[in-house]
Amino acid sequence: MSTCKPPEPPVPAETPTTIDVVEEAYYCVFAHHYKGVTVDAEEMLTDGFIALTQELSRSGRDLAVAVMPPLQGDRWKDWQAFEATFRTITDRLPDDVDEKLAVVTLEAMLAGLGANHTTWIHDDPPRHPDFHNGDMYSLGLLTNITSLQAGSDLGGALGPLFVTTVLGGAASKAGLRPGDVIEAVNGESPFVGGRLTSAIKQVYPRYPQTRPVRLQLLRESTGRRWSVELRPGLFQPDLALLQGVTSRLVGDVAYLKVTGFAPQVADRIFRVLSRLGSQRPLKGLVLDMRGNTGGREEEVNRLLGAFAHGKVTGHHCSPDGTCRPAKTDDSVTLLNLPLVVLTDRGCVSACEHFSSAVQALGVGKLVGTRTGGVVFGLPKPYLLGNGTVLQLPTTHHLGVNREEIDEVGVAPDVHLPLTAADVAAGRDPALGKALSLLGSPS
Amino acid sequence: MKHSSLRAGATGPAVLAVCAVFAVSACTAPAPPRAAATPSPAPVPTGVMVLPAPTGGSAVGSTVLFLDDTSRPDPWEPQAEGRRLRVTLWYPAASADGERAPYMSAKESELLLKGGRVVTGAPYDILSKTETNAVKDAEPAGARRGLPLVVLSPGWTKPVATLTSLAEELASQGYVVAGIDHTYETYATTLADGSVAECVACDFDTDFGFQSRVVQSRASDVSFVLDQLTGSAWKGSALIDPARIAMVGQSLGGGSAVAAMVKDPRVRAGVNMDGTTYARIPKTGLPRPFMFLGNPQHVPGGRDTSWDRDWKLLTGWKRWLTFTGGEHQSFTDTVLMGGALGVKQTGTLGAERAVELTRTYVTAFLDRHLRGRPQTLLERDSPEYPEVTFNG
Numbered sequence: 046m047s048t049c050k051p052p053e054p055p056v057p058a059e060t061p062t063t064i065d066v067v068e069e070a071y072y073c074v075f076a077h078h079y080k081g082v083t084v085d086a087e088e089m090l091t092d093g094f095i096a097l098t099q100e101l102s103r104s105g106r107d108l109a110v111a112v113m114p115p116l117q118g119d120r121w122k123d124w125q126a127f128e129a130t131f132r133t134i135t136d137r138l139p140d141d142v143d144e145k146l147a148v149v150t151l152e153a154m155l156a157g158l159g160a161n162h163t164t165w166i167h168d169d170p171p172r173h174p175d176f177h178n179g180d181m182y183s184l185g186l187l188t189n190i191t192s193l194q195a196g197s198d199l200g201g202a203l204g205p206l207f208v209t210t211v212l213g214g215a216a217s218k219a220g221l222r223p224g225d226v227i228e229a230v231n232g233e234s235p236f237v238g239g240r241l242t243s244a245i246k247q248v249y250p251r252y253p254q255t256r257p258v259r260l261q262l263l264r265e266s267t268g269r270r271w272s273v274e275l276r277p278g279l280f281q282p283d284l285a286l287l288q289g290v291t292s293r294l295v296g297d298v299a300y301l302k303v304t305g306f307a308p309q310v311a312d313r314i315f316r317v318l319s320r321l322g323s324q325r326p327l328k329g330l331v332l333d334m335r336g337n338t339g340g341r342e343e344e345v346n347r348l349l350g351a352f353a354h355g356k357v358t359g360h361h362c363s364p365d366g367t368c369r370p371a372k373t374d375d376s377v378t379l380l381n382l383p384l385v386v387l388t389d390r391g392c393v394s395a396c397e398h399f400s401s402a403v404q405a406l407g408v409g410k411l412v413g414t415r416t417g418g419v420v421f422g423l424p425k426p427y428l429l430g431n432g433t434v435l436q437l438p439t440t441h442h443l444g445v446n447r448e449e450i451d452e453v454g455v456a457p458d459v460h461l462p463l464t465a466a467d468v469a470a471g472r473d474p475a476l477g478k479a480l481s482l483l484g485s486p487s
Numbered sequence: 488m489k490h491s492s493l494r495a496g497a498t499g500p501a502v503l504a505v506c507a508v509f510a511v512s513a514c515t516a517p518a519p520p521r522a523a524a525t526p527s528p529a530p531v532p533t534g535v536m537v538l539p540a541p542t543g544g545s546a547v548g549s550t551v552l553f554l555d556d557t558s559r560p561d562p563w564e565p566q567a568e569g570r571r572l573r574v575t576l577w578y579p580a581a582s583a584d585g586e587r588a589p590y591m592s593a594k595e596s597e598l599l600l601k602g603g604r605v606v607t608g609a610p611y612d613i614l615s616k617t618e619t620n621a622v623k624d625a626e627p628a629g630a631r632r633g634l635p636l637v638v639l640s641p642g643w644t645k646p647v648a649t650l651t652s653l654a655e656e657l658a659s660q661g662y663v664v665a666g667i668d669h670t671y672e673t674y675a676t677t678l679a680d681g682s683v684a685e686c687v688a689c690d691f692d693t694d695f696g697f698q699s700r701v702v703q704s705r706a707s708d709v710s711f712v713l714d715q716l717t718g719s720a721w722k723g724s725a726l727i728d729p730a731r732i733a734m735v736g737q738s739l740g741g742g743s744a745v746a747a748m749v750k751d752p753r754v755r756a757g758v759n760m761d762g763t764t765y766a767r768i769p770k771t772g773l774p775r776p777f778m779f780l781g782n783p784q785h786v787p788g789g790r791d792t793s794w795d796r797d798w799k800l801l802t803g804w805k806r807w808l809t810f811t812g813g814e815h816q817s818f819t820d821t822v823l824m825g826g827a828l829g830v831k832q833t834g835t836l837g838a839e840r841a842v843e844l845t846r847t848y849v850t851a852f853l854d855r856h857l858r859g860r861p862q863t864l865l866e867r868d869s870p871e872y873p874e875v876t877f878n879g
Contacts, residue, residue, distance in 0.1 A: 178765045179696025287695040307693035
């Protein structure tokens with residue numbers, strides 16, 4: 046029944062999303078998604094239908110025939126009923142509205158699965174006409190709550206909200222500095238009752254959003270309170286700040302900040318260490334994985350192979366409960382270096398695979414805050430008939446001892462959140478703690 | 488999955504390979520300019536690659552220069568002493584007699600094939616057996632300031648040797664061709680001391696803004712090479728006309744042609760063969776002649792939007808041509824390697840025909856703009872080249 050298949054070149058051009066594409070995705074989920082066996086088709090179709098009716102309502106085109114068909118718990122029959130209703134609705138609407146309805150329906154069906162790493166890649170986001178490689182479109186600042194957290198982690202975020210990095214653009218022109226506390230976003234408080242609100246999302250506008258964002262700011266060091274209006278725009282950030290691996294020697298400890306598990310990142314790290322080691326004998330290593338957005342599993346296993354051999358680093362589990370172990374890449378030479386890994390809520394996905402294994406295998410300590418808990422399982426791509434791609438986790442990730450990490454995150458050995466005052470003063474207590482654990486004066 | 492089999496993702500469309508990872512935010516990132524997709528293996532490698540003979544009237548000489556720029560650090564290798572570049576020159580020669588110039592060394596062949604993950608059973612040194620049409624270190628022939636200069640820049644991870652069939656043709660037509668191996672941006676570059684520099688910059692190619700950075704660096708390489716060649720770096724330097732310089736590149740090298748023209752007004756004209764463009768052209772426009780040569784996907788409104796963006800800012804003479812049946816490597820010797828390596832090509836345009844079209848249209852462009860010779864080929868469709876489409 047499922048016709049989706051792993052994509053192969055050449056990439057077909059994308060064509061509009063129709064109800065037939067939604068059907069293909071529906072069966073693709075049953076055939077390949079980790080939750081495909083257990084997912085309730087009725088719930089999935091209901092999620093889709095709710096989104097469809099909301100779109101009808103929002104667009105002012107609601108129809109009396111837009112009534113959820115009765116479902117009977119049979120995936121095939123229920124689809125037939127759903128599709129018939131969908132067609133009844135769209136027969137009464139223009140073609141472009143039909144496509145929009147198909148898109149929101151499929152997006153909601155996938156969101157309802159409740160499994161991160163389930164994504165549908167379609168309709169490349171629009172780009173600023175003057176966009177060049179290396180440009181950014183934003184307010185020009187980063188905060189202690191990453192844009193990813195802003196979308197998924199309202200529950201676990203720790204306040205207050207403050208600026209961690211000024212990359213350029215409007216934030217730079219307005220004179221913002223790291224450590225400036227953001228007390229309100231467009232008049233809304235980012236934390237209410239200790240919980241992060243959706244106001245944070247307005248701090249990370251995307252093209253083509255152009256509406257200015259008003260920030261109420263507090264600079265704790267001077268007590269100054271003021272507000273600025275920042276207009277989202279295109280700017281050129283300092284690329285040196287955004288390299289995948291940056292490094293320095295702190296005494297005889299190597300400090301490396303690693304932003305992701307890109308292809309060949311493990312070898313890149315080893316080359317950097319070898320270079321630093323040629324300057325002076327290394328006594329320890331700090332891997333700063335804060336904000337690390339993940340990447341390739343083989344890079345995780347290769348990097349872990351520098352600290353332990355013959356070990357399991359995590360598990361990829363099938364719905365039937367069988368698990369395939371991920372293992373250290375033992376072709377790597379052991380570094381024999383004491384290790385501390387810095388983590389925070391921005392460390393997600395492959396970063397959590399890495400951090401959890403470091404902790405479970407006892408090859409290093411974790412310092413910072415709990416990781417993001419966005420590690421449902423390794424996704425695989427499936428091509429749909431209209432040239433769009435469905436990424437589905439086919440297995441579920443568990444830790445070295447088969448412990449759940451997804452949504453839970455990995456708790457550090459030493460809990461040490463970054464504060465606005467630290468950032469404003471250019472201090473990094475987590476790094477300081479790491480250095481003291483490694484027996485090196487900071 | 489083993490390291491090597493996941494790397495097979497490189498055989499898929501790059502934009503998809505980027506997404507098939509355990510990450511949450513990588514899916515919208517533009518694909519890095521990695522080595523182009525390796526064609527799927529065909530059963531049997533069939534000996535050595537054959538480079539078509541050049542068609543111009545001059546014999547061709549070739550020599551290698553090692554030029555060290557001590558005024559700036561190497562952008563990729565902190566332990567290097569300055570930017571050390573290897574430049575291969577092709578030029579009109581006084582005589583066709585003499586030892587042929589090597590195509591590449593056995594070691595370079597091996598590192599290129601291993602880097603591109605071309606595992607077909609063909610011996611790793613196979614490319615070093617390629618016979619070139621150029622005489623090694625031949626005496627250059629020409630009048631003082633009589634020869635226009637063309638800089639060649641290859642694709643990401645590729646040595647400039649992969650543009651030899653084009654380079655030999657241009658030299659036979661009376662151009663001095665300076666092919667730059669951008670050190671550490673290639674799987675293998677043999678340096679002056681005999682050491683082989685590998686692709687150190689490959690460590691960086693997933694960094695945010697990497698492509699922007701690398702074309703700027705290549706533009707600096709080009710300016711330095713022009714300083715040297717129009718000075719006295721080569722015994723034939725006096726033959727070069729410094730007022731008639733163009734640049735031609737494939738893939739990232741083509742994108743670098745735009746960057747070099749923006750940076751250095753000495754580059755009077757440019758050809759970009761199927762490369763996404765990254766350099767920022769001033770809002771006032773780039774008023775010098777430029778030509779896009781692309782595969783059939785590189786059309787206005789296509790997936791790569793960079794040509795559409797920059798087309799508006801090219802305010803001089805310009806053309807946008809595509810080769811029906813062509814692919815990304817149709818503009819390089821890589822299409823000729825299929826038989827020798829035992830790999831299938833993805834385009835339907837024959838390898839020899841691809842080379843012929845590339846040679847013909849690049850020569851026409853250079854003759855038009857560096858020699859002031861009108862070219863009907865560049866004005867309209869030509870019945871003898873029905874594969875060539877004018878998009879603008």
